[in-house]
Amino acid sequence: MSKGRFGKYGGQYVPEIVMPVLTELEAAYEKYKEDPDFIAELNKYYTQYAGRPTLLYYAEQLTKHYGGAKIYLKREDLLHTGAHKINNALGQVLLAKRMGKKRIIAETGAGQHGVATATVAALFGMECHVFMGAVDIERQKLNVFKMKLLGTKVIPVTTGTATLKDATSEAIRYWAAHIDDTHYIIGSAVGPHPYPTMVRDFQACIGREIRQQLKKETGGRLDYLIACVGGGSNAIGTFHDWRNDTQVKKFGVEAAGRGPAAGDNAQTLSNPASRPGVLHGAYSYLAQDDDGQVIEVYSISAGLDYPGVGPEHAMFHEQGVVKYVGIDDKEALDAFQLLSRLEGIIPAVESSHALAYLEKLMPQTTPDQVVVVTLSGRGDKDVQQVAKVLGEEIE
Amino acid sequence: MNRIDNKFNELKAAGKKGLVIYITAGLPDAAGTLKAVLEAEKAGADIIEIGIPFSDPMADGPVIQAASYQAIKKGMTLPKVLDIVREIRKVSEIPLVGMGYINNMLNYGFEKFVADAKEAGMDGLIIPDVPHEESGDMKKACSQQGLSLVEFVTPGTTDNRISETCTSADGFIYCVSINGVTGVRKIDYSPINKVIERVKQQTSTPCAVGFGVGSPEAAVDAAKNSDAVIVGSAVVKLIMDGKLGEACELISSIRIALDK
Numbered sequence: 001m002s003k004g005r006f007g008k009y010g011g012q013y014v015p016e017i018v019m020p021v022l023t024e025l026e027a028a029y030e031k032y033k034e035d036p037d038f039i040a041e042l043n044k045y046y047t048q049y050a051g052r053p054t055l056l057y058y059a060e061q062l063t064k065h066y067g068g069a070k071i072y073l074k075r076e077d078l079l080h081t082g083a084h085k086i087n088n089a090l091g092q093v094l095l096a097k098r099m100g101k102k103r104i105i106a107e108t109g110a111g112q113h114g115v116a117t118a119t120v121a122a123l124f125g126m127e128c129h130v131f132m133g134a135v136d137i138e139r140q141k142l143n144v145f146k147m148k149l150l151g152t153k154v155i156p157v158t159t160g161t162a163t164l165k166d167a168t169s170e171a172i173r174y175w176a177a178h179i180d181d182t183h184y185i186i187g188s189a190v191g192p193h194p195y196p197t198m199v200r201d202f203q204a205c206i207g208r209e210i211r212q213q214l215k216k217e218t219g220g221r222l223d224y225l226i227a228c229v230g231g232g233s234n235a236i237g238t239f240h241d242w243r244n245d246t247q248v249k250k251f252g253v254e255a256a257g258r259g260p261a262a263g264d265n266a267q268t269l270s271n272p273a274s275r276p277g278v279l280h281g282a283y284s285y286l287a288q289d290d291d292g293q294v295i296e297v298y299s300i301s302a303g304l305d306y307p308g309v310g311p312e313h314a315m316f317h318e319q320g321v322v323k324y325v326g327i328d329d330k331e332a333l334d335a336f337q338l339l340s341r342l343e344g345i346i347p348a349v350e351s352s353h354a355l356a357y358l359e360k361l362m363p364q365t366t367p368d369q370v371v372v373v374t375l376s377g378r379g380d381k382d383v384q385q386v387a388k389v390l391g392e393e394i395e
Numbered sequence: 396m397n398r399i400d401n402k403f404n405e406l407k408a409a410g411k412k413g414l415v416i417y418i419t420a421g422l423p424d425a426a427g428t429l430k431a432v433l434e435a436e437k438a439g440a441d442i443i444e445i446g447i448p449f450s451d452p453m454a455d456g457p458v459i460q461a462a463s464y465q466a467i468k469k470g471m472t473l474p475k476v477l478d479i480v481r482e483i484r485k486v487s488e489i490p491l492v493g494m495g496y497i498n499n500m501l502n503y504g505f506e507k508f509v510a511d512a513k514e515a516g517m518d519g520l521i522i523p524d525v526p527h528e529e530s531g532d533m534k535k536a537c538s539q540q541g542l543s544l545v546e547f548v549t550p551g552t553t554d555n556r557i558s559e560t561c562t563s564a565d566g567f568i569y570c571v572s573i574n575g576v577t578g579v580r581k582i583d584y585s586p587i588n589k590v591i592e593r594v595k596q597q598t599s600t601p602c603a604v605g606f607g608v609g610s611p612e613a614a615v616d617a618a619k620n621s622d623a624v625i626v627g628s629a630v631v632k633l634i635m636d637g638k639l640g641e642a643c644e645l646i647s648s649i650r651i652a653l654d655k
Binding site: 169290 | 451452453456457460464496500502523531548549571573574576
């Protein structure tokens with residue numbers, strides 16, 4: 001029977017060759033997620049290497065600026081490698097080690113997940129190959145160099161649109177040919193079962209820590225929770241612990257790019273034209289044309305422009321657990337600058353989409369209320385691109 | 396009993412191995428596909444796999460990826476693939492198996508697709524991203540229409556897995572020769588031949604070996620324990636290069652080798 005369903009979404013739409021290795025992975029994950037030694041080792045790396053728990057920071061200036069609810073930022077941007085991606089990469093590499101795998105592969109778009117994976121591969125002395133679209137390699141030279149520095153082989157993918165979706169397909173193809181000694185670290189809460197569940201669980205520390213930290217800060221009060229959604233891993237990690245707290249309104253912010261037309265945005269759930277389908281092993285929502293061909297999507301943020309979305313988000317969307325909304329390039333850039341100026345924190349362009357939603361939400365809030373925004377990553381990687389968009393010349 | 400079953404019965408009676416040829420629909424165009432199918436039949440193909448182009452073909456190597464990408468760019472769509480099938484049916488009774496990915500079919504509406512495919516003259520479906528676990532509803536829809544939904548085995552398939560997936564298989568069982576994707580390369584066919592021996596103990600559904608077969612020698616190796624071989628990338632590459640004649644020469648050389 002079909003496994004790993006979130007309502008009707010999810011499943012395992014993969015070639016027969018990959019089925020045994022998914023079964024093996026599922027069994028290993030089920031075993032180790034309850035294993036005290038595994039949990040202790042993961043927590044050790046979370047605290048001593050990655051920098052968990054991350055701060056829950058009261059953004060006083062930003063709060064004053066809007067004059068509504070108290071705004072807190074969950075500082076995933078302070079983690080080693082600069083984003084939440086390391087939470088999942090550490091969890092999966094520890095699992096791969098226990099499964100006796102010798103090689104790690106990953107896909108990457110902007111390069112953040114590639115760098116996180118290359119980092120943990122270096123840490124555990126494992127061979128690592130990262131598949132990356134040729135177009136993205138050209139756009140993200142800094143991250144390509146970082147991966148090389150960390151000892152990873154970056155493999156250019158030239159087929160199809162030569163971007164993230166093609167890199168993901170190519171990683172799956174490579175995996176099919178090397179199932180015995182290779183573990184594939186998918187970077188988001190997407191893909192066939194058990195990935196969406198496993199990636200969510202490795203990211204769920206975000207939401208749990210928020211709950212813990214709010215006890216001291218606000219007596220536990222929370223009214224609004226906001227996170228950006230590409231594939232949706234930081235968002236699912238933020239929302240999961242709060243999924244049954246119906247009094248907390250949750251917003252998943254997708255990239256509305258440069259407009260509502262197909263191919264001009266990456267709104268998989270918040271675009272009325274989106275509909276469910278199968279991509280990269282899961283039944284979820286995806287950006288597709290009238291014939292069911294997957295289309296290339298667009299956002300100023302390379303971390304949000306994936307044509308699919310995690311299947312649990314599809315279920316949350318359908319059940320109304322989370323409201324999915326769109327923020328366009330310009331709104332995100334404004335938020336990027338606002339946080340930099342008011343709080344001295346340069347956010348990732350991805351996270352800036354979540355921050356930008358405050359513009360719409362805050363007028364409806366009151367000072368006694370509490371809002372938490374997950375700052376999924378830091379903006380160092382984006383500074384050059386933003387400078388260019390703003391017309392500044394830097395070397 | 397559909398055209399696929401009839402064909403395998405015929406082959407068995409004649410003591411012959413079957414030859415399945417994969418052709419991407421829409422290359423170079425609809426008329427070209429019709430021509431390629433008919434020429435392939437003349438050259439000795441027993442069954443044609445009509446490749447339904449998808450933007451993200453997970454199980455395919457570089458040649459079929461490129462062919463699919465080109466076909467999509469030239470405007471090939473699922474309804475147009477069915478039109479090609481209708482055109483073939485006007486002039487040929489060769490068994491036709493649609494090989495495509497599930498998203499195009501779900502987008503069309505799976506039950507409607509199966510009904511329309513049957514009406515157009517399709518005999519079976521190969522959906523590489525639908526493993527047995529996910530195939531329940533699809534199997535039901537196909538069997539209602541009398542279409543075969545092909546199951547897969549691979550070099551790593553266990554006896555338990557064979558009893559799970561193959562005992563209810565119809566049409567034929569797609570025996571993937573190697574862990575990996577489609578495309579011509581040197582392959583040791585002994586692991587899949589061993590799996591086929593075990594499949595044969597559990598079911599009488601014919602076995603067809605695919606992935607990697609690009610020459611008469613490889614076809615003979617691949618056909619050792621199986622009932623048929625599947626040739627895809629080698630033929631598609633030649634068709635993509637505008638060399639349908641050479642593609643047909645390859646097909647007939649494989650035919651001759653298999654019949655020896």
